[in-house]
Amino acid sequence: MPELVFFSGTMDCGKSTLALQIEHNRSARGLQGMIYSRNDRAGRGKLSSRLGLVTEAVEAADGMDFYAHVVGHLSSGGRVDYVIADEAQFLAPEQIDQLARVVDDLGLDVFAFGITTDFRSKLFPGSQRLVELADRIEVLQVEALCWCGARATHNARTVDGRMVVEGAQVVVGDVVGDAGEGAERHGEVGYEVLCRRHHRRRQTAATARAAALSPDVLPVDAPK
């Protein structure tokens, strides 16, 4: 039975690497995938992993109809054996419904890869729809660790190393003016994965290091 599978996790959990692995394994067996990505780090029309691997992809634009796109490719003589959708958290809910229709009406496996929650620990709309519709959810936990060594389960947005909890869900580019409260006009926006404890306490690697160096601050776990 064809399936809609949602591979989810934090940033840096190896989602794109697994997407490329699935693509490699299937193309080695002579199968042809339709690969979509959006806002990939390597640029438009690319699917890349942090380890440096990259493949061509179709850029999933706003309002693009996935079902119509696959049908269009098939009806113009193209071949599609399976579908990969990377950065699926950025897709609109109706686009996830279209991917489900690709599974049900065209009989193709669809592998969607995405970050589950944003820097406020709220579900991305695309990820929420995937949780609602997927036949199967695979939670990836590949070596993503908080600075404390615990498993990283939450994404934090930082501005100049300090965690922020307000701002647009998606910001394009590294330096923005509306990254959130506490963001200076020219603040450097970054992302960091944290365990839930340190996400709740808003302790990033940088602020933990600063606190450890400050003579005014006693260690939290100081023996009584």
Ligand SMILES: [Zn+2]
């Ligand atoms: Zn931690």
